[in-house]
Amino acid sequence: xxxxxxxxxxxxxxxxxxxxxxxxxxxGGRRPAIVRRAxxxxxxxxxxxxxxxxxxxxxxxxxxxxxRLAVTxxxxxxxxxxxxxxxxxLREEDVLALxxxxxxxxxxxxxxxxxxxxxxxxxxxxxxxxxxxxDRLRRMTREERWAFWQKELSRCVKCYACRNSCxxxxxxxxxxxxxxxxxxxxxxxxxGNLEYHMVRAMHLAGRCVECGDCGRACPxxxxxxxxxxxxxxxxxxxxxxxxxxxxxxxxxxxxxxxDDKETFIR
Amino acid sequence: xxxTYLLSNxxxxxxxxxxxxxxxxILAPTDPDGRSELNPVxxxxxxxxxxxxxxxxxxxxxxxxVERLLSYTLAPGQVELADAVPAAVPTVVFGIRPxxxxxxxxxxxxxxxxxxxxxxxARMAALAVIGxxxxxxxDACFCTAVGGGPGATxxxxxxxxxxxxxxxxxxxxxxxxxxxxxxxxxxxxxxxxDKAALLVQVPPAFDQPALTARLPALFDSELWADxxxxxVGCGACAYVCPTCVCFDIQEEADRQGGQRxxxxxxxGSRQFTLHASGHNPRDTQGQRWRQRIYHKFSIYPERxxxxxxxxxxxxxxxxxxxxxxxxxxxxxxxx
Numbered sequence: 324x325x326x327x328x329x330x331x332x333x334x335x336x337x338x339x340x341x342x343x344x345x346x347x348x349x350x351g352g353r354r355p356a357i358v359r360r361a362x363x364x365x366x367x368x369x370x371x372x373x374x375x376x377x378x379x380x381x382x383x384x385x386x387x388x389x390x391r392l393a394v395t396x397x398x399x400x401x402x403x404x405x406x407x408x409x410x411x412x413l414r415e416e417d418v419l420a421l422x423x424x425x426x427x428x429x430x431x432x433x434x435x436x437x438x439x440x441x442x443x444x445x446x447x448x449x450x451x452x453x454x455x456x457x458d459r460l461r462r463m464t465r466e467e468r469w470a471f472w473q474k475e476l477s478r479c480v481k482c483y484a485c486r487n488s489c490x491x492x493x494x495x496x497x498x499x500x501x502x503x504x505x506x507x508x509x510x511x512x513x514x515g516n517l518e519y520h521m522v523r524a525m526h527l528a529g530r531c532v533e534c535g536d537c538g539r540a541c542p543x544x545x546x547x548x549x550x551x552x553x554x555x556x557x558x559x560x561x562x563x564x565x566x567x568x569x570x571x572x573x574x575x576x577x578x579x580x581x582d583d584k585e586t587f588i589r
Numbered sequence: 590x591x592x593t594y595l596l597s598n599x600x601x602x603x604x605x606x607x608x609x610x611x612x613x614x615i616l617a618p619t620d621p622d623g624r625s626e627l628n629p630v631x632x633x634x635x636x637x638x639x640x641x642x643x644x645x646x647x648x649x650x651x652x653x654x655v656e657r658l659l660s661y662t663l664a665p666g667q668v669e670l671a672d673a674v675p676a677a678v679p680t681v682v683f684g685i686r687p688x689x690x691x692x693x694x695x696x697x698x699x700x701x702x703x704x705x706x707x708x709x710x711a712r713m714a715a716l717a718v719i720g721x722x723x724x725x726x727x728d729a730c731f732c733t734a735v736g737g738g739p740g741a742t743x744x745x746x747x748x749x750x751x752x753x754x755x756x757x758x759x760x761x762x763x764x765x766x767x768x769x770x771x772x773x774x775x776x777x778x779x780x781x782x783d784k785a786a787l788l789v790q791v792p793p794a795f796d797q798p799a800l801t802a803r804l805p806a807l808f809d810s811e812l813w814a815d816x817x818x819x820x821v822g823c824g825a826c827a828y829v830c831p832t833c834v835c836f837d838i839q840e841e842a843d844r845q846g847g848q849r850x851x852x853x854x855x856x857g858s859r860q861f862t863l864h865a866s867g868h869n870p871r872d873t874q875g876q877r878w879r880q881r882i883y884h885k886f887s888i889y890p891e892r893x894x895x896x897x898x899x900x901x902x903x904x905x906x907x908x909x910x911x912x913x914x915x916x917x918x919x920x921x922x923x924x
Contacts, residue, residue: 348911348913349728349729349905349906349911349913349916350727350728350729352911354819354910354911355819355910356819357818357819375909375910379821380819383821383874384873385814385817385818385873385874385875386818478624478626480645480654480824480828480853481654481824481852481853482823482824482825482827482828482855483823483824483858484821484823484824484825484907484909486823487821487822487823487909488821488823488909488910500859500860502860508839508841509837509839509852510654510655510837510839510850510852511654511655511852511853512655512850515655536909539909540821540823540825540909542644542645542825542828542829542907542909543624543626543644543645544623544624544644
């Protein structure tokens with residue numbers, strides 16, 4: 324069954340209360356669409372332009388309260404849904420993932436296991452452009468890298484588009500918003516920006532599904548996603564674990580195993 | 590009626606040199622790595638060739654994302670208080686569009702509404718604006734629906750309209766005349782130039798007065814929550830906006846002293862209206878989105894007699910989930 328037809332059916336039968344998908348947007352682009360009525364399903368599209376990770380919506384209060392959701396899912400979306408389940412932020416029964424195969428047919432992934440199996444078909448590859456920039460950054464001296472990020476982060480206006488677009492940044496009360504006490508400076512001066520992005524990278528180490536939505540969301544074009552990619556890659560190298568691989572995943576950085584590498588002790 | 594002249598490309602080169610010789614910096618759109626932003630330039634050749642607008646607006650020139658209002662040092666038994674002096678660098682902003690140039694007036698409405706804000710005013714006094722009219726547009730633009738236009742003069746001291754060669758130059762204000770006086774022989778008499786024919790056409794997208802009249806009755810409509818369902822609640826729209834003027838006051842201090850800072854803030858964020866009690870009068874994104882629309886299209890007209898939107902479309906372009914403002918306004922106007 325094709326996506327529009329499937330979405331209609333799911334909404335008409337009440338199997339789900341809303342379908343998270345994409346619709347045509349400004350400049351011929353694609354944007355998230357949250358479809359609640361079957362007659363609105365005809366707007367849905369699913370093509371390579373649908374880049375966003377819609378898993379960021381399933382933990383939003385306004386969306387969660389709609390009821391059971393169907394989510395049109397690219398592999399990164401599935402990874403994020405699984406990671407949310409691993410972190411007990413999402414129950415298997417509250418979401419139905421809709422993968423779309425090459426022929427445009429919907430594959431319903433009802434369980435975490437089905438999602439895991441579907442994902443196993445496609446190994447995660449970082450986009451070549453990101454890979455190149457990460458390699459370039461790795462080849463830099465520490466001073467050069469520091470200068471690169473200082474320059475980039477000086478552009479940050481602390482709009483939090485990166486945080487708010489991130490499927491794994493679901494905290495109801497983010498550390499950035501704590502003001503009793505104020506842990507991180509609010510203004511986007513050098514220290515405020517640096518602390519924010521460092522805290523974000525650390526909080527996503529071992530949790531980032533490497534969808535790159537934070538970087539896509541940045542209005543001023545800072546490649547912030549490379550910070551979390553790098554943290555994620557580092558956790559993978561140390562612990563052999565990847566976020567989003569399974570709905571049952573113990574968080575690498577808070578789980579001790581006797582065979583953990585201890586290379587950080589020098 | 591503005592004084593209208595012809596300014597050749599060589600004339601603009603000369604004007605840039607003269608401005609710099611006058612001790613002023615020139616900020617203009619550049620895009621060396623595909624990011625369109627305002628940066629210091631020396632010559633017109635350094636200005637981006639094919640830009641529509643910069644991502645961030647020129648408001649940062651007069652209302653920076655963070656600035657110090659005062660600082661103090663603490664010693665046993667004494668407090669040493671120091672007022673901050675606004676860093677008002679003599680500046681010419683070149684190449685912003687007529688929509689954005691019009692945005693300064695909306696900032697002025699708030700910064701001089703009651704107390705005259707000396708930081709904003711010092712920077713405005715040190716600023717001259719050379720706007721450049723629009724020969725193209727995109728889907729996000731809707732200046733003509735909000736009283737502007739691709740050749741609108743509001744907010745520019747000098748407005749240049751690109752011609753096949755050089756520019757049609759309108760000298761609009763005292764500051765504009767001062768700029769002209771820096772290279773007077775470069776401004777050649779112009780006659781019979783049809784300015785409108787040089788500009789892109791932007792048909793009005795909606796009936797703004799009707800929308801503004803309609804808004805009070807729509808306050809409790811489901812429309813806002815519906816529209817805001819995909820909004821992720823970030824501040825991108827507010828921070829790129831040339832008229833969004835909300836700020837937060839932050840105190841950063843330790844035992845030796847501290848400083849009071851003013852930083853951009855956004856009504857899209859939950860904390861913007863969160864009370865100390867824990868109650869939040871704008872608890873949902875729908876309520877926050879509605880506030881954004883009402884502030885610009887209902888409260889501004891009521892309080893300041895002008896709109897809080899210039900139709901530049903920066904918010905639409907910056908939004909990670911394409912909350913297209915024009916489209917939402919059209920929908921509201923028809924609701």
